[in-house]
Amino acid sequence: MSSQGVLKFELELVERMKAMARCAGKIALDYFGRATPTFKADNSVVTQADTAISRLMREALDDLLRTGEHILIEEEDVSSHNRYFDQKALEAIPYVWTVDPIDGTRPYVNGLPTFGVAIGVLKGLCPWIGVVYLPALQQLFYADAHNAYFVQDPFSAGAIQQPIEPFDQAISTSSIFFGNENFLRRYAWQNAPCHIMVNACAAVDMCWPSIRRGCGCYMDGYLWDFVGAWPIVRAAGLELREVAGGTVLDRIHTDIFDGNGLRTWRLRQDYILSSAHHFIWLREKVFSSNT
Numbered sequence: 001m002s003s004q005g006v007l008k009f010e011l012e013l014v015e016r017m018k019a020m021a022r023c024a025g026k027i028a029l030d031y032f033g034r035a036t037p038t039f040k041a042d043n044s045v046v047t048q049a050d051t052a053i054s055r056l057m058r059e060a061l062d063d064l065l066r067t068g069e070h071i072l073i074e075e076e077d078v079s080s081h082n083r084y085f086d087q088k089a090l091e092a093i094p095y096v097w098t099v100d101p102i103d104g105t106r107p108y109v110n111g112l113p114t115f116g117v118a119i120g121v122l123k124g125l126c127p128w129i130g131v132v133y134l135p136a137l138q139q140l141f142y143a144d145a146h147n148a149y150f151v152q153d154p155f156s157a158g159a160i161q162q163p164i165e166p167f168d169q170a171i172s173t174s175s176i177f178f179g180n181e182n183f184l185r186r187y188a189w190q191n192a193p194c195h196i197m198v199n200a201c202a203a204v205d206m207c208w209p210s211i212r213r214g215c216g217c218y219m220d221g222y223l224w225d226f227v228g229a230w231p232i233v234r235a236a237g238l239e240l241r242e243v244a245g246g247t248v249l250d251r252i253h254t255d256i257f258d259g260n261g262l263r264t265w266r267l268r269q270d271y272i273l274s275s276a277h278h279f280i281w282l283r284e285k286v287f288s289s290n291t
Contacts (some may be wrong), residue, residue: 010129014144016032017119020060020167022155024053025135026116034137037109045105047235048067053101053117059095073265074099081264087254096252098227100196104201113137116203118228125252127230132203134209141207143234147249148235150211165211168275171215177282178205178217186270187286194285199240203229206273210236223257223265233273241279243270243286 026047035047054076064070071093073080086089097120102108104115113136120130123145132141133154140154141164148164177192185191189196194215199205205217206229218239219226226240233239240249249256249271258266272282 003155004171010145013121013129013132014142016060017121017129018142018154020057020142021117021119021131021133023056024101027052027056028108028115028117029135032108033111035109037105043188043285045109046076047102047105047109049108050101052122054099055098057101057119057203064095064097069093070095070098072099073163074101075222076101078262081262085254085257085264090125090252090254094123094129096125098122098224100210100224100228103203104199104226106200112201114201114204115200116201116207116270118203119147120224120227122227122252126250127227128153129287130228130231132207132228134204134207139207142208143227143231143235145231146196148210150207150231162211164232164235166235167212168237169212169215169276171278171281171287176214178208180205180215180218180220183218183270189285194282202226206230206233209233209238209273215278216272219273220267220269237275238273239276239279239284240271240273243249243272243283246279246283 035049037045037047039045055104057074061179063121065072070086073084095259100118102115103118108115110251116132116134118132127147130143138153142149149161150164151159151161154161168183171194173193176197177194179196179198196276202221202225206226208214210233256268258264258268272279274282
């Protein structure tokens, strides 16, 4: 494929993903405030909206999935979890798609706006293209393989788009670091000078720091929790680094995941998303808080 052909292909994928996110957002908002929660075997929440969006995503990608060059690993399609958990097989697939139909289902069923739709594509198992849409907040984040953008009021005549670029703001007493229940259980964080906030939505936790809303976040989730936001945050100079050793996560390998049942695609280790400079401070704070 020529360079012009590659650019055309990338643009078509980004526009397709935006359209998918928009349709998924409409479904999520249609059920918002009246979705009936049920519980999966791992005690996570699922609603009719999750199921409907999952079906929508698979139908929207059917033509690509039929080519054999694309596969989809998504939260609600449990059969896909073990089917593709083979590094040698993954290496042979040019494009790996991940979908989280509704990230932040607990906030969603409680009528809170911090939920989103996350769609990501790995190329050669590396972060490539991603779209995250927060429909209740009317915020869209996307990366097109070259640049990343934040759009307020997307899909409207009044949409305001701005580029996401590297930055490194100082940590102060007004700074926020996004954690979750596991983080609070594992680490005895002392709030001063940086305070913990729990959104219960990985897409929000990752994307907001890319536009200077927070200095970073904790990540211990599943593949679909971070792949959509991954290329977006990297455009802001943020990386996922292993808490224990500081290794940057820049490519997917099955060794970094649990590989067992419903936890097949859950990260084995804890990660911090932040700039390189902030990682040093945050990591020291995490460990000093447990001494």
